[in-house]
Amino acid sequence: MGWLRRLFSRERLEADLDKELRFHFENQVADKVRSGLPESEARRLTQIEFGGIEQIKEDCRERRGTMWLESLLQDLRFALRMFAKSPGFSAIAILTMALGIGATTAIFSLLDATLLHPLPYPHPEELVRIEDDLPGAGATDAGISIPEWKDLRRSGIFQYVVLQIIGSANLTGVSQPSRMQYEGVSPAYFAMLGVKPELGHTFDPQDQTAGFTLDVVISDGLWKRAFGSDPHIVGRSLRGDNDLYRVIGVMPPGFRDPGRTVGERNTEQWAALGFSDDPAQAPNRSLRLPLETVGRLKPGLTVAAAQSQLDALTASLRKQFPDDYPADSKWTVRLVPLEENVVGNVRQSLILLLGAVALVLLIGCVNVANLLLARASARSREMAVRQALGAARKRLVRQLLTESLLLSLLGGVAGLVILFCMKGFLLRLIPESLPRLNDLSINWTVMLFALAASIAAGVIFGLAPARQAGRLNLASTLRVEGRGSKGSTEQTRTRRVLVVTEFALSLVLMVAAGLLLRSFWDLYQAPLGFNPQHVMSVQLWLPSPNDPKTDIYGTAAQEAVFARELLRRSRLLPGVQEAALGSEPSIPLHHDGNRSALIVEGRQTQSKQPPLVERSEVTPEYFHLLKIPVLRGRLFNDGDDENAPLVAVINQAMAETYWRGENPLGKRLRLGRGRLGVGLPPSKTWITIVGVIADARTESLANASVPQLYLSLYQETPKELAVFLRGDLNASAIPEEVRAIVQSVNPELPVYGAQTLDDAVSASLEQRRFSMDIVAAFAITALLLAALGIYGVISYLVSERTRDIGIRLALGAQREKIMAMVLRQGLGLAMAGAALGLVGSVVVSHLMAGLLYGVMPIDPLTFVGVTLVLTGVALVACYIPARRAMHIDPMIALRYE
């Protein structure tokens, strides 16, 4: 406490010190006078004996032990005075830092919510996704069988192993029927994730019910949306697909399922499933179900250790059940840290963004360093005088660093303020598909990051001027009488190096942006293979009650009646020229695919595990509506109904994959049942291929050749349907019009997810566009900053050489030559920067190869183009000072001295 008190009584201490020394001084003078010297002489001698009185005071202050704090306050006060003295400079520096730190912090908060804290559950490192592979059959993540699940639970490796299946159901009994995303989960689901409900309770993890229970837990979102935040919700019931369920708990607001897809993460209702009885089939070891398996490892067990125990277990099971695990299928079980699983595919993009923004911050720092250097040269006399008066160099360096740190901290605070103000706007820019389970927030970690970034930035840009001040040559600086602005050659060199760095960094960023732009463009321009223009899709959902006998759409015939009626009414809607129906997976670029096991007739299946193929059900009009041409055979027709033999249409890619060099027409196959018929064996009846269509990018924009198989909707009973409409449509009226016609057939059916296919196409480019937009914005900022930097340095060089140029002009130098000389200097800097930057770009572009589509990491067009743009900008930036140099009036320039 002592030093704190002393700090506050600083003024008194100072006065005392002065008084004490003065007393000593006066006594000494008095002594000398007594010994016979005249007073003036006595004073003079005492003065000499005393030496620098300020120096003594400084030493005394230092002994007091509060020096560091005092000088810090002093420095801060001084810094603030300096800022106030040159508000323009301060504003530019603070704003540059604010933008740099604000942007870096924004990206970091994104990283914080996704990569750093991907799983908002306790002990996230124990959570793993469990995937079964059959490398022999070329299948990864092939699904799990119920006996295997039981083996895993008994293995002693896991605390919990939970199965999940996602679906959606019609929520009725509330004001407007709607669709809700639900998950059937093992009862231990919530216990495994370790999250407590906000209201009520969750499932008993020990529950051994073999089939389903009618208890459900709902999300905070559903509670607010459908139940108006009813505090007495627990015990109330809701209808899902006409079945009555009882709500037993509500999860807290931030809770999300750790799923891989947006759909899974947006789950609104959880029901407990035993997976061993109705609606699932009796357990069968070789029957793999398309379920998600998630486990929590025993505490203290690493993933690697668990994996090796698991390998031993699978090896012994393979021996024990040779029939179920044929040697050639090579069944293995793989543990993937859940964290990895959730964020894996965006890690690269996010790191790229952070790298890009860090580069921008760095360029900002370089710019501010440049500004500070320019100012330092103006202040070099001040520094020299202070040193001559006895200020320690260390002290001056510290003061300059304090100034820089204060600048960057102010910038950081301003950046955070900007971030807070723009939070809402920025959040809207983030694609929904970005895997994150956390809400983005500016939390302590993010604040700490901003602080660290500010300090780092302050040190980086403060270092150059501080170093310069530290090695000031007193004699020469003071000798250059008054004309303070003459910088040392070393200073000029530092500034040149800074500008070269700036150019190099900007070039790297611009190459990255250019490559992303090219990838995006290629993808955007890739022929789709279908025509999304003037097409809308609207989704609806037929209920699928737990008791099949109450399902009014249970057979193909029943559903076909509904489908035909719906189509008939759809065609009557205003503007509609064509209408078609399909199952949900038939919606182009809809990301929840539907894969079925494929068994080809006469093909010796090497193992019991058949390959999987994307399948969807459509009405005959579908292909024409999307303008997908038929290559061989025929498309569906109205006669392909429940009474006719089953038929299929495949795409070219599927024909290539399974019947390369053969005619696929007339070939027969069987399919595993859809994902809702959990545990059903493949259908008994053979399906005949009747047509081959051209490949279209309906599955993925990046991949045109995904094998796909279409069935006739009138022969199947898909529950998730989509109405496709082509024509001169009013996109805002269509959802209501379709809702009206659907509900005029059955008022219980929800209608949702209306979209134009053009929107669907751009939505699937969303994530790429997001990173491209941001990197491009950063690149442009970097370019501007670099231009400012080179402008500053060249202007400075010109003003420094005004006299020199004046003399040359007076001696008859041509003005054009002067201009060329200045431009050459600028160009030299830009070229050096570009050369360095190109080297950096080669490294960076290879690191980001995974994010590119259709362009090589070393794309000559991008590299050359970017270099040209950069050089051009540098020339423009140098042109202004060069013109000034050209128009220097020798008379004025020379009189200046």
Place this chain on the structure above:
Amino acid sequence: MKNTDDRFDLPQGTLDLLIMRVVALGPIHGYAIAQRIQQISRDALQVQQGSLYPALHRLEYKKLLNSRWKPSETGREAKFYELTSRGRTHLKVETENWTRLTDVVSLILKGTLEGI
């Protein structure tokens, strides 16, 4: 300029010891301390202000000295230093150490080197 002495280089810490010894005689201000040291050492030691005051302030900071403002012999206010109880023990210990050290050093320096 600082810490130089015309006749001696005082070993580190010695000045503190001298100051405390002088202060031990009774409350005394800085100027008088310098005078007294000079007198006692018969002008062999001349303490510079540049060393004296930082040392005084350091000793005060370490709570070995206390200070009080009161009128001096000339009537002007001066800062008088006195030993704290801690300073007193410190002085005692340090004086003993010093005596022991100088005894040992002089013993060795005056010795005949035969023992080596």
